[in-house]
Amino acid sequence: MRMLTFANRNAKEILRDPLNLSFGLGFPLMLILLLSAIQANIPVDLFEIGHLTPGITVFGLSFMTLFSATLISKDRGSSLLQRLYTTPMTPLDFILGYTLPIIPIAIAQSIICYIAALILGLELTVNIFLAIVMIAPISLLFIALGLLFGSILNDKQVGGICGALLTNLSAWLSGTWFDLELVGGAFKKIAYALPFVHAVEAERAVLSGNFSEILPHLLWVLGYSAAALALAVLLFLRQMKKQ
């Protein structure tokens, strides 16, 4: 009950911010349109709609990190969290309350991207629904990163680290904008040691029906998600005790 009340409040705070809606939902949509327009003029395999959309849906999740980190850091800055720490709410109420409402927002964002992709020529198959479902576990990674950064940074720092750095890093290292094979070397090794490209590959595997390829990539993502969530919980509890 307490957790659901808090989660409901968090969803409202995120969805009522026009910047969140325009960036979080509008930006990925704009990218699909733009890159599809480029593809129409100069065909590139990478930007073919079936290949591009999974990458954009994963890139869009970096805004979930921004949403959750901004919300938490603002709640810390305004002392709303301090007020709530004096209520019977438990640490689990806080962590779930910040995590759960962002999952449906992430799924809604991917649905919008896939609807746009269908309009742009993506073939309607059951795999699209599976790809949308796959967004839920992948989104946990980005939400955990938000919880982590929100626990240690103020809202201005969150804007820089999550709004600029993380969105760019997750894009460059995901193989969405350019083929990592083209760069190769250390860059490719680093990219494959991080979870972003695996998230995109898992999503591509679902959409294309190559189900046997999903698990190895998904394990990378879930491993990072578990580590990020564990660290996020530790840091959240630490700032809770440091009041």
Next chain:
Amino acid sequence: MDAIRTESLTKRYRGITAVDGLSLSVKDGELFALLGVNGAGKTTTVKMLSCLTEPTEGDAFLLGKSIRNESGEVKKFIALSPQETAVAPCLSVRENLELICGVHGFDKEKTRAKIDELTRLLSLGSVIGRRAGKLSGGWQRRLSIAMALISEPKILFLDEPTLGLDVIARSELWDVIRELKGRVTVILTTHYMEEAEALSDRIAIMKDGRLLVCDTAENIKASAGTDSFEQAFIKTVKGAEK
């Protein structure tokens, strides 16, 4: 029974002593002010008493419950209105109140009754549907106090409640705080002399984490040999420097 009794309450942060062996008691229903210049240890004291931070040494008992060993029990009968307004900016005033009702586990009927009661008490009717983030500082403070009162606390901590407010908004908020007198034990931190004098039954003056004096405004003035509370405060604080 005392509402609050502190025993050598001490807080140190990396070698800096923010609160140094604070021992005092607050009576049930009393409006008690913690007064001091910046860095006196007022907010740290409130944070310890409201179970936000653990004391380094000593203990405090709120209605007989230890903040060290029974913080879960203590949290059931306290509430805090922090120095910042601590409201959810994108929620309406009503939704902010509903949020706090929800985290305290109120059902729909109790939530509605509580919101009606607090809307009347704090005259929030004209702004009940407006987003909290769009309200003036004075209205946000009122909302902040209303949110703190939802759980029907026996002890209410108001940390610098009128900080940054204009004269009219401050005066209106004083009326609200006076309304609470006798209903609930109020611990008020402030660095405004006139606020402490006008509102409080007793005043504790702190400096560098230490308690300098704890008495009524009249007695503090009499001890300092002045009719002005501000002068009495200055004498007390400067006297402690010598």
